[in-house]
Amino acid sequence: MQKLRLIRFVWLLCFMACSLVTYAQTGSISGKIMDETGQPLPGATVFIKGTNQHAIAGPDGSFKLQPVSNGAAAIVIRMIGYQPIEREVTVNGELQQDFQLTADTHGLNEVVVVGYGTQKKSDLTGSITAVSSKDFNKGVVATPEQLITGKVAGVQIVANGGAPGSASKIRIRGGSSLNASNDPLIVIDGVPLDNAEVKGSSNPLSFINPNDIESFNILKDASATAIYGSRASNGVIIITTKKGKAGDKLRINFSTLHSLSQKEGIVPVLSAGEFRQLVNETGSDEQKQLLGNANTNWQDEIYRTAYSTDNNLSISGAIRSLPFRLSLGYMNQDGIVKTSSMRRTSAGLSLSPRLLNDHLKIDVNVRGAITNSRFADLEAINAAVAFDPTQPVHVNNQFGNYFEWIDPTSATGAPYTLATRNPLSMLELKNDKGEVKRSLGNIQFDYKFHFLPELRANLNLGYDVSESEGRTLVPAYAGNAYNRGGIDKSYSQTKNNKLLDFYLNYAKDLKGIHSRIDVTGGYSYQDFIRTEPAYPDLNAKGDTISAAGVPFKTQNTLVSFFGRVNYTLLDRYLLTATVRRDGSSRFREHWSTFPSVALAWRINQESFLKNAKVLSDLKLRVGYGVTGQQDFGGLLTDYPYLPRYTIGDPTAQYQFGSSYYLTLRPEGYDANIKWEETETYNAGLDFGFLNNRVSGSIDYYVKKTKDLLSVIPVAAGSNLTNQLLTNVGNIETKGLELTLNATPVSTRNFNWDAGLNFTYNTVEITNLTKVKDPNAQGIPVGTIAGGTGNTIQIHSVGYAPFSYFVYKQVYKDGKPVEGEYEDLNKDGQITPDDRYRYKSPNPKFLLGFNSQFSYKNWNAGFSLRGSIGNYVYNNASSNNGAYRNFSYPNYLANVSPSVLETNFAVNQYFSDYYVENASFLRMDNFTLGYSFKNILKDKASLRVSATVQNAFVITGYSGLDPELGIGDGIDNKFYPRPRVYSLGLNLDF
DSSP states (O other): OHHHHHHHHHHHHHHHHHHHHHHHTEEEEEEEEEOTTSOBOTTOEEEETTSSOEEEOOTTSEEEEEEEESEEEEEEEEOTTBOOEEEEEEESSEEEOOEEOOBOOHHHHOEEEETTEEEEGGGOOSOEEEEEGGGSOOSOOOSGGGGGTTTSTTEEEEESOSSTTOOEEEEETTOSOSSSOOOOEEEETTEEOOOSOOTTOSOTTTTSOGGGEEEEEEEOSHHHHGGGGGGOTTOEEEEEEOOOOTTOOOEEEEEEEEEEEEEOOOOOOOOHHHHHHHHHHHSOHHHHHHOOSOOOOHHHHHBOOEEEEEEEEEEEEEETTEEEEEEEEEEEEEOSBTTOEEEEEEEEEEEOOEETTTTEEEEEEEEEEEEEEEOOOTHHHHHHHHBOTTSOSBOSSSSTTBOOOBOTTOTTOOBOTTSOOOHHHHHHTOEEEEEEEEEEEEEEEEEEOSSOTTEEEEEEEEEEEEEEEEEEEEOTTSGGGGGGTOEEEEEEEEEEEEEEEEEEEEEEEOSTTEEEEEEEEEEEEEEEEEEEOOOOEEOTTSOEEEOOOOOEEEEEEEEEEEEEEEEEETTTEEEEEEEEEEEETTSSSOEEEEEEEEEEEEGGGSTTTTTOSSEEEEEEEEEEEEEEEOOOTTSSOSOTTSOOEEEOOGGGEEEETTEEEEOEEEOOOOTTOOOEEEEEEEEEEEEEETTTTEEEEEEEEEEEEESOEEEEEOOTTSSSOSEEEEEOOEEEEEEEEEEEEEEEEEOSSEEEEEEEEEEEEEEEEEEOOSSOOTTOOOEEEEEOSSSSSOEEEEEOTTSOTTEEEEBOEEEETTEEEEEEEOOTTOSSSOOGGGOEEEOOSSOSEEEEEEEEEEETTEEEEEEEEEEESOEEEOHHHHHSOSGGGGOSTTOOBOOOTTHHHHOOSSOOTTBGGGEEEOOEEEEEEEEEEEEEEEETTTTEEEEEEEEEEEEEEEEOOOSSOSOOOTTTOBOSSOOOOEEEEEEEEEEEO
16 A cells, blocks of 8 residues: 555656646747838738747737747748748747738739830839739630639620630730631730631641640730730730749659540430421421421430540750750640540750850740540531431431432432431531641740840840641532532641741839839841642542642741830839831831830828838829731732732633633732821820739720721622722721629638729721711621621621620510510511611620639639620521421421420511620639649659539520620520540649
């Protein structure tokens, strides 16, 4: 018993001793967190590195951490808007120590790429937006522009459909033209691209691997874009690719993304049961006999769940004084429309040596890609909407066992010419493939003179070459090529573009009231050569259906001189003046001048605001400039000012004796054709609060374009083609842009960033003729399916481009009355003069909202995009929205469910009933990810992510997709955007 008591007593003494030791080994850390001026920073987070111990600074900036083990400790302090600090301290009991944080001006000191150089964000006078890789959209991104969809105010990016590698229409502030190109100038690593079509590819940007891109810089107003002169009216997008950095250790990154794409919806049509009921109730006996016994959903037949994979490997770092980055990529994307696909194999290499004690900087960029595409026949989409759902997909016949409507008058059982073709046959029996090999590269020398280090000479030599070839094969037994014995068409194209840029730059910080001057002057030469051989049109046996045309080769050259002055006074008054003189081979009068000027006032640097704690940035900007447009798009040749002749078609042959000869037809031309010119006025305000925890900008702009490159009708009897490209017309664009970025919450474990952008944009045609004619209706545009040569839109003075030109429908009991329209001109009859201009496909308001969350190793984010005021002509409904659609002799066709409401017997193509409000809210993507750290003894990191793209769309539009392309707005054979589910892995060594 005594022994047990002794043991207990010993244990008690040990416990007390340990407690004393423990007490003696702990202490505390307290103090205050202040900024550079000694003001407290409430809300700053203080924690001990390697532990979960942390404290939040109170209203007076004070904090206390306890208990803290005695000895060495690493204190980390963080706060939004300030640079984080880490300090080593030694604790021996109670430690009292204050800490000072420095304002993080990274946002203002961020370097932004502008034309022929860079500038600090704080020194910008123009409207320029930068988007870096950390802010890019996630998921399946086949082409570069998809990385920034919905991210930038004033920039609308809409894919032309969901086909693999599909091109996007990019509009900066609505574009500036009617018939010429509205695409912005795109510059990659200093090499301006040619926007002309690359045959064999649906997107000229698809050769750029999005994984290689570091940042986008979007130049929107003329004061920013005028340095590019005659190609800058539609804005400029500067893309910078990733490069190695001096001093970097070897880094290997591998990423893989696997995705499944599914159709989001289908065009509304009657089911097989509903169609049978309709035919049996309203059809003739002959039509009832044509009904089949199948129940086929033709849209289900042409669509599929498609698999895609995107794999990328990059190695970067620096070998001694040679920074480098090597990248390899492989993407295999299948489309949701059967047979459509794209494969891209890409490689890129960048070298950035620094020589002569950093006086000579050399940047070498070489990248190339091979894309192989198979294109689906988009007519199959319309066929699937219209095909009789009571017929089977396959039967035993001579058309490859695909059901086709037979011509009852044909002795050979040929397909009925007027009937819709089997949609699946149109896809599976057509092999339309294209291959493009393209390479882009440049070498740039930047030399800082030893005797005058403020002076730099920059030489940039670049190239952009591509080779394309493709072939379309359809067997002789296919229903849609049966009557001509099949199809065998080939094409090829070679493009060879060269660039030489040279400029001198002098930049110096000045003493006294003069703060800084930056002067640039240079010369640019760019040459574009395109060659397209001619091939005969063959059938499946190799017989010539039509002879080869004339081989085609064209060249255009642009020579330029440019200059820019940036001047800063008292660190708060900024001036930028730019001028460019361009000479183009496309015009007889080769030369034109494009100037701009901009002023900015950094208001927050004034003495009465300099010490304001809440305000961290406030800058007023105003600018004016003139830019040009010389890109005809697909309108005509590179020589529109020269007289020329084209070979007539076989219907225009001339007989000499018993022989017939093709004629030469004169083309219309304008010897005095010149650039479009756009005057732009811009006023903007940049702001930031709480050390840029909340920041943004607001811009108001007016653009006035004159001498539009327009295609106008030519008077009958002129012996010329019926259209002429000339300078005529004016348009005016006005808009307002708002960008807002914020970090609402930032703690040690949780961070929330959010961004909002808003755009208001209106475009009005102010002139369309060289001689004013108040009675002129305008220029019809917007070809639709149904009838021959029907158009549904018009360019008219006083209205938006592509306004719908329709009849005002009369309703009774809430339903449209067939053939009854309002007599708008009050002449007592309904004629084409009663049509009116109704709405536009272009939205008045654009919204973008994105948000990112991070909690410890978890992160999530989403992007929303909205469009308000855009209208769509539902051609799928108007073309199939009448009882006559199934009452054709010898075949049946499905109809739109709208016919059950309208009871139209005959198609009413020009009724405003089919012009629908297509405003929408779409979630472009939602991403959830988790980062594994401390892998391979802290030498690697692993991130796993899951993404949903096109997650949902909210709209009142009754058709397939409310977003049918900017400036088009006609719902017809549209390749639907899929919903995509992706799982990605990123491993970084």
